[in-house]
Amino acid sequence: VMAEHREDIIRLWETFTTDRAEVSRYLMDPKRESLVYLIGFHLANQARLASVLDRTEFRHKLLSQLSGAEAVHLMDLGCGSGALSLLTAQELWSYREAMEITWEMVDKSQAFLDLASLGIKLLAGDEAKPVLRRQKLDEYLSREVANGAKDGLVWYQLGYVWNEVARHAKTSTLLLRMLEAGLKQGQRVLTILEPASEDLALEAMKLRDRLTEMGYVMLYPCPHSQGCPMLETARDWCYSEAVWDRPPLMKKVDKILKIDRQRIGVSAYVFVSPDLIEEGHIKMSPTGSVVVGRPVEKASRDPRLQQKSYLLCEPEVDLGKIKIGKGTIELLRGQVYRDVPVREKKVDPDAEDKPKRGPQKPRNPSAMKKRPMRPRES
Numbered sequence: 001v002m003a004e005h006r007e008d009i010i011r012l013w014e015t016f017t018t019d020r021a022e023v024s025r026y027l028m029d030p031k032r033e034s035l036v037y038l039i040g041f042h043l044a045n046q047a048r049l050a051s052v053l054d055r056t057e058f059r060h061k062l063l064s065q066l067s068g069a070e071a072v073h074l075m076d077l078g079c080g081s082g083a084l085s086l087l088t089a090q091e092l093w094s095y096r097e098a099m100e101i102t103w104e105m106v107d108k109s110q111a112f113l114d115l116a117s118l119g120i121k122l123l124a125g126d127e128a129k130p131v132l133r134r135q136k137l138d139e140y141l142s143r144e145v146a147n148g149a150k151d152g153l154v155w156y157q158l159g160y161v162w163n164e165v166a167r168h169a170k171t172s173t174l175l176l177r178m179l180e181a182g183l184k185q186g187q188r189v190l191t192i193l194e195p196a197s198e199d200l201a202l203e204a205m206k207l208r209d210r211l212t213e214m215g216y217v218m219l220y221p222c223p224h225s226q227g228c229p230m231l232e233t234a235r236d237w238c239y240s241e242a243v244w245d246r247p248p249l250m251k252k253v254d255k256i257l258k259i260d261r262q263r264i265g266v267s268a269y270v271f272v273s274p275d276l277i278e279e280g281h282i283k284m285s286p287t288g289s290v291v292v293g294r295p296v297e298k299a300s301r302d303p304r305l306q307q308k309s310y311l312l313c314e315p316e317v318d319l320g321k322i323k324i325g326k327g328t329i330e331l332l333r334g335q336v337y338r339d340v341p342v343r344e345k346k347v348d349p350d351a352e353d354k355p356k357r358g359p360q361k362p363r364n365p366s367a368m369k370k371r372p373m374r375p376r377e378s
Helices: 006-018 020-025 030-060 062-066 083-095 110-124 137-147 169-185 198-214 248-257 274-278
Strands: 071-077 100-107 131-134 154-159 188-194 217-220 240-243 263-272 289-291 296-298 307-314 318-325
Touching (some): 030 062, 030 110, 030 240, 030 263, 062 083, 071 083, 083 100, 083 110, 083 154, 083 188, 100 110, 110 131, 169 198, 198 263, 263 274
Parallel strands (some): 071 100, 100 131, 154 188
Antiparallel strands (some): 188 263, 217 263, 240 263, 296 307, 307 318
């Protein structure tokens, strides 16, 4: 199927990313549609979210601290195959298996809901009873807004949904109203994943600012919860990168489709309501500058002096640059750049009274002296 319908599958993937309402133009069979989605998106999206959650855990211990809660309700809007919720549950259970997790999966496709339900039962067992809602988002959100915010710890999952919702004023308004009501209720976590392309990532950046203005606190990728400084420049946009150690099946799929997903990109954000921090459920740690710009090579005749220049988003709500040698490991967008402290030389108070050591003789007197290296620019 993959080799025979390669072009159709690629067009379908592109349509899923930009306008899921147009999927029927390329694929009418719901079961086949869900199969293609599973092959093309499920594992890749889990890999994207895994990198985001790993970095958030490293910086703020999000998962390990939240796993101490008695229960969490995962609300997955436009759930597709359930990739985000399944990965989130798996990560939480890796810290505490006794944590109670409930699911609420929303999608207009019954084939996707069936696929998500199967994944939940395979992960949590037959006793899992996920709530499956086959509805359009505006219908579901209208009911949620009318009923009021849910009690308890709720984790909203928005995977590749905003790029579709943003074009519909009614749906986007309802979604923001639901998120604001949840913020006032408290005990909220929000994960957003969007494509890394410029136009869609910029829309996600604008949503990020609306949510921080609303009162949500940023955990990833930003080192602050102020306005995004990258929105003030048209030269670049913010997204995250990760290197994916693809399983053998995905390597085979990529080879057939003639694509390479070893490096994956995603416009990703993680927010929490401030009460989780104020009440000590999440203890935030200071975050260093975050890499947000791709490297620019600085040419030099001497390969030892070649440098890469990275754009950094700094905790002081500003953009900065850092130059590093070409021989160092390449930094990925979304990673924290940690300055290496300069080691101070130990001072010997009796150094002036000691005789200075003479120049050391070379082992091979006839060897040519090496030309001293020029110091690197700071």
